[in-house]
Amino acid sequence: xxxxxxxxxxxxxxxxxxxxxxxxxxxxxxxxxxxxxxxxxxxxxxxxxxxxxxxxxxxxxxxxxxxxxxxxxxxxxxxxxxxxxxxxxxxxxxxxxxxxxxxxxxxxxxxxxxxxxxxxxxxxxxxxxxxxxxxxxxxxxxxxxxxxxxxxxxxxxxxxxxxxxxxxxxxxxxxxxxxxxxxxxxxxxxxxxxxxxxxxxxxxxxxxxxxxxxxxxxxxxxxxxxxxxxxxxxxxxxxxxxxxxxxxxxxxxxxxxxxxxxxxxxxxxxxxxxxxxxxxxxxxxxxxxxxxxxxxxxxxxxxxxxxxxxxxxxxxxxxxxxxxxxxxxxxxxxxxxxxxxxxxxxxxxxxxxxxxxxxxxxxxxxxxxxxxxxxxxxxxxxxxxxxxxxxxxxxxxxxxxxxxxxxxxxxxxxxxxxxxxxxxxxxxxxxxxxxx
Amino acid sequence: xxxxxxxxxxxxxxxxxxxxxxxxxxxxxxxxxxxxxxxxxxxxxxxxxxxxxxxxxxxxxxxxxxxxxxxxxxxxxxxxxxxxxxxxxxxxxxxxxxxxxxxxxxxxxxxxxxxxxxxxxxxxxxxxxxxxxxxxxxxxxxxxxxxxxxxxxxxxxxxxxxxxxxxxxxxxxxxxxxxxxxxxxxxxxxxxxxxxxxxxxxxxxxxxxxxxxxxxxxxxxxxxxxxxxxxxxxxxxxxxxxxxxxxxxxxxxxxxxxxxxxxxxxxxxxxxxxxxxxxxxxxxxxxxxxxxxxxxxx
Numbered sequence: 001x002x003x004x005x006x007x008x009x010x011x012x013x014x015x016x017x018x019x020x021x022x023x024x025x026x027x028x029x030x031x032x033x034x035x036x037x038x039x040x041x042x043x044x045x046x047x048x049x050x051x052x053x054x055x056x057x058x059x060x061x062x063x064x065x066x067x068x069x070x071x072x073x074x075x076x077x078x079x080x081x082x083x084x085x086x087x088x089x090x091x092x093x094x095x096x097x098x099x100x101x102x103x104x105x106x107x108x109x110x111x112x113x114x115x116x117x118x119x120x121x122x123x124x125x126x127x128x129x130x131x132x133x134x135x136x137x138x139x140x141x142x143x144x145x146x147x148x149x150x151x152x153x154x155x156x157x158x159x160x161x162x163x164x165x166x167x168x169x170x171x172x173x174x175x176x177x178x179x180x181x182x183x184x185x186x187x188x189x190x191x192x193x194x195x196x197x198x199x200x201x202x203x204x205x206x207x208x209x210x211x212x213x214x215x216x217x218x219x220x221x222x223x224x225x226x227x228x229x230x231x232x233x234x235x236x237x238x239x240x241x242x243x244x245x246x247x248x249x250x251x252x253x254x255x256x257x258x259x260x261x262x263x264x265x266x267x268x269x270x271x272x273x274x275x276x277x278x279x280x281x282x283x284x285x286x287x288x289x290x291x292x293x294x295x296x297x298x299x300x301x302x303x304x305x306x307x308x309x310x311x312x313x314x315x316x317x318x319x320x321x322x323x324x325x326x327x328x329x330x331x332x333x334x335x336x337x338x339x340x341x342x343x344x345x346x347x348x349x350x351x352x353x354x355x356x357x358x359x360x361x362x363x364x365x366x367x368x369x370x371x372x373x374x375x376x377x378x379x380x381x382x383x384x385x386x387x388x389x390x391x392x393x394x395x396x397x398x399x400x401x402x403x404x405x406x407x408x409x410x411x412x413x414x415x416x417x418x419x420x421x422x423x424x425x426x427x428x429x430x431x432x433x434x435x436x
Numbered sequence: 437x438x439x440x441x442x443x444x445x446x447x448x449x450x451x452x453x454x455x456x457x458x459x460x461x462x463x464x465x466x467x468x469x470x471x472x473x474x475x476x477x478x479x480x481x482x483x484x485x486x487x488x489x490x491x492x493x494x495x496x497x498x499x500x501x502x503x504x505x506x507x508x509x510x511x512x513x514x515x516x517x518x519x520x521x522x523x524x525x526x527x528x529x530x531x532x533x534x535x536x537x538x539x540x541x542x543x544x545x546x547x548x549x550x551x552x553x554x555x556x557x558x559x560x561x562x563x564x565x566x567x568x569x570x571x572x573x574x575x576x577x578x579x580x581x582x583x584x585x586x587x588x589x590x591x592x593x594x595x596x597x598x599x600x601x602x603x604x605x606x607x608x609x610x611x612x613x614x615x616x617x618x619x620x621x622x623x624x625x626x627x628x629x630x631x632x633x634x635x636x637x638x639x640x641x642x643x644x645x646x647x648x649x650x651x652x653x654x655x656x657x658x659x660x661x662x663x664x665x666x667x668x669x670x671x672x673x674x675x676x677x678x679x680x681x682x683x684x685x686x687x688x689x690x691x692x693x694x695x696x697x698x699x700x701x702x703x704x705x706x707x708x709x710x711x712x713x714x715x716x717x718x719x720x721x722x723x724x725x726x727x728x729x730x731x732x733x734x
Contacts, residue, residue, distance in 0.1 A: 219534040
């Protein structure tokens with residue numbers, strides 16, 4: 001246990017002090033800062049759909065703030081005098097404006113108001129019904145006033161229907177609300193696991209390539225060496241994750257962008273995810289990392305040089321990527337057969353289950369069982385990887401065949417260990433080729 | 437403290453690449469494990485250390501199974517390897533701590549060793565910034581810093597210049613003097629002769645010769661006659677019917693059957709009035725024994 005701690009400390013420190021760690025952290029924090037702060041600097045509301053110029057030729061009391069609150073919050077509304085209409089039309093043509101609204105009505109309260117809406121894109125007419133209703137309400141108020149009715153009469157005319165919303169499936173998740181947060185979490189998890197597990201593989205291959213492995217194995221058991229490395233690099237990953245998320249939260253808090261950040265009308269608000277999703281996400285992060293890091297370590301241990309690592313981990317990376325794409329499908333249909341079935345396959349569980357819990361409503365057993373399967377598989381994969389690692393780290397030259405790998409795993413009854421490659425050469429030349 | 441290897445065998449695909457190795461290394465002595473390239477020295481060492489699993493025989497430490505009763509080992513592998521990107525002190529302290537040293541102890545020992553080998557100023561440099569010879573010294577420190585009971589040095593002198601080789605030789609002698617059991621793998625006979633009381637010569641995975649170096653040599657007898665003279669001895673030696681003659685710049689080395697033949701030759705030389713500068717009867721060198729046993733150039 002003590003040597004595990006020393007190996008762990010060495011891996012953790014080595015990772016945190018590496019240049020790639022520093023630069024990657026700085027780069028991501030800078031990118032987050034740019035996304036949050038740049039719209040602020042330009043004085044605009046963060047991430048709105050554009051500006052709508054409103055020319056009010058009618059006597060109706062149209063106000064920009066009401067347009068925002070009752071018509072559409074995702075556009076910036078500005079009131080423009082009639083004289084500037086031509087200039088605004090120029091802006092619309094050059095796409096610096098989303099739309100122009102001209103509202104006309106004669107002074108006669110009985111006349112119907114006319115709304116002229118000019119847009120560039122068809123998408124930008126989405127607020128038209130709200131706008132129409134808003135103008136109609138103002139117009140009605142105006143007409144009621146002009147008729148000189150008593151308060152009661154006026155109230156009875158302008159009375160609004162009461163709307164009571166009854167959600168039968170209370171707590172059901174809306175696609176618009178969950179899509180972006182889950183997608184963000186999934187992507188983040190994908191890259192973090194890939195990056196850090198890949199790092200474990202590189203580190204294993206480097207130790208093998210520099211031949212220090214031969215000394216280490218006389219001091220530490222392969223299981224402890226592997227575990228120390230995986231946990232050390234993993235904790236460095238969690239630290240990096242915490243730095244990135246922490247600085248993101250700080251930036252959002254201090255810039256006041258916390259509530260209004262949205263992309264394409266979909267809000268990025270991790271708080272809607274709920275405790276269950278976040279707990280599952282944390283479990284998937286950790287188990288997924290261990291599962292893939294130990295697999296990657298085994299792959300890293302069978303190559304002779306760190307340059308060959310990517311080639312060795314390719315098959316596993318492919319499966320990992322398949323998991324990512326399946327998770328994207330599951331995001332649209334979290335309760336579909338494909339999503340449910342693939343959430344039970346440990347190679348795919350980390351990503352698919354995260355999405356199923358985040359976007360759908362799986363039963364508790366449907367969450368716990370895949371986690372249990374993944375945890376048990378992680379343990380098994382860890383032990384098997386340690387065996388391959390133990391055999392692989394002293395094996396130089398050509399890559400071991402599947403047969404050799406099986407022998408390392410103890411599947412074959414005749415134990416053949418490292419340097420089986422040498423024996424092949426030894427048979428040909430009549431003497432062992434490993435240097436004595 | 438004794439390392440005993442009994443009838444050790446290691447096979448690959450049914451073929452024993454190392455077999456029937458039996459030897460014993462005691463505390464306070466250096467054991468020379470000799471052999472040509474591919475003789476099985478490294479395979480033997482790796483089997484002892486548990487890097488490879490052997491297929492028959494036993495390895496014992498103080499009479500108990502080695503791996504279950506592992507002493508602290510200082511291992512200098514033939515293939516050198518450390519962390520090129522880490523500083524000298526970082527990696528040596530790390531390796532020492534893995535052997536159970538406290539950080540403070542390790543740092544203190546590190547300082548002493550760096551000074552001892554004359555590379556104190558490189559303590560905080562990355563390994564890759566050091567010359568090859570200095571990297572080799574760091575590697576040697578990595579094997580000795582934790583004060584191991586058993587020291588296994590595989591070709592420790594390769595890559596060192598004569599000055600540094602002498603420095604290492606004094607370090608090795610010191611390790612023997614303080615009671616370490618030292619296993620010395622080499623095909624540089626000069627160094628082996630300098631340190632090792634007991635040797636084993638391996639060839640194709642088998643032991644060719646095993647025992648006390650002085651016994652082995654005396655068994656061969658003093659059959660090397662070395663002559664030095666300013667005159668040309670060739671015609672005289674030919675007349676005597678001696679065929680196994682080697683001549684280098686200054687001396688003749690003649691294989692004789694025994695001491696009496698040598699004495700007779702000396703008398704004849706005197707009678708013939710050949711002016712002699714040197715007349716010496718010697719045991720064969722380890723180099724010669726090695727060549728004879730292994731039968732191929734090293």
